[in-house]
Amino acid sequence: MAEHLSLRGADADAAVEQLYAAHWRQLVRLSVLLVHDQAAAEDVVQDAFVEMHGRWSRLRNPDKALAYLRQAVVNRSRSVLRHRVVVEKHARTSPSGEGLVDGPTVGGARRDAVRAALLLLSERQRGVLVLRHYLDWSEAQIADALDISPGSVKAHAHRGSAALRELLGDWWEDES
Template identity: 40%
Template structure:
């Protein structure tokens, strides 16, 4: 192996060590499933490695990897949309509901609503609210215009508001009636 190739491989290993946790977090927020997120990150890192010689000297390695992550997720979704069908019940999944705190239940309920959004709207919300990206950064990452980012965010939030209604009703929680003073 040449010394230049060895140096490139070491730089890539350092990049993976420094950024893989953030990529896993973003992938999980996009997919809502750790196993799929791990596959998505693995594919992203493979594609990034293949382009490493071209991109490693630029300041945009992270932007390149994130764009691959989001585009690959969209591509997978398009391919799977005709084959996989969601289900409400997972027979092989243990019932862990008694171990959850109220906070966890609320977070999970919110993620169910977010997961029901169209892929692009979900990606915009993840980038904006969980990755703290600006609209121009989101537009660049997803390869869309800033106006599309704003309209997708607006539609996503309107959809969530409509679905959620009152927080208690949306989460299936019974509200205790307030006592009259």
Template identity: 40%
Template sequence: MAQPSFAELFAAHYHPLVRLAGLLGADDPEDIAQEAFSRLHTRRLRDDGAAVSYLRTIVCNLTRNRLRHLRLVRLRRPDPPEHERSSEQAVIVAEEHRELLAALDRLPRRQREALVLRYWLDLSEREIADVMGVSAGSVKTHASRALAALGKALKEEDQ
């Protein structure tokens, strides 16, 4: 079968990549997803089928870099006001999720990446390792530490 065209890849994967960037903590997930596609556009990949994996990797890397940058910026100025939710759809971010998402937000970025890729994208350890650019063993370590940290944080919240 013919490999998907750039436009087809965009149509199929843009929104999921926006969501991936958002779940990884990006302050402007759309910007990151667009940049990922832009970079894909100017590169020749060894394997055309690797495009989706490549896009996910770029989203992870860009988000990581952006978060690092934001941390530096915030040292010098106060946080911007929190983003306002714009419709009743936000009801889906229910209270029961808030604690967990807040705890996720506090995890080291590698641990957060491992969890998002595992539990939201349902990637295998091997695939996660490819996206994160680490070994499969590292993925296992990041994920188990992250789950332990989440469990601990939620218990503390309950007390």
């Protein structure tokens, strides 16, 4: 696959296949950072792909497909958080613990600590930090995506970072 994915002229099926191959993993990870539940994150991204497929012929600029998908994932992740009850229902019907927080992990204790700390932030703080630092979005983009003012983005970013630092304590300094 070309390093720079050009989807001009591709039909919806082909576009989905290519975008899936290139970006599925990263998009699920983005959603996991926002919703903290891998199965729910996969659902979110799957739905985003299906939605994009349906709108493919109306996308003016196919090269912006990734931007479209990211936005859809952020929007849908926010919906999941707003309707957490759905996720809780999901957790009840799942056959075994599949949440992100459970279970031993390769990355060890620091990763677990960061996950736990992220959960303690407010939804807004977490969203701003993820979009700012994981996606490298500008304050204006974040304000748009989260439907808050640029001033609020700044404030949430500041408070969120400070809270994260405090919650992580020694983990924050540990560079290993």
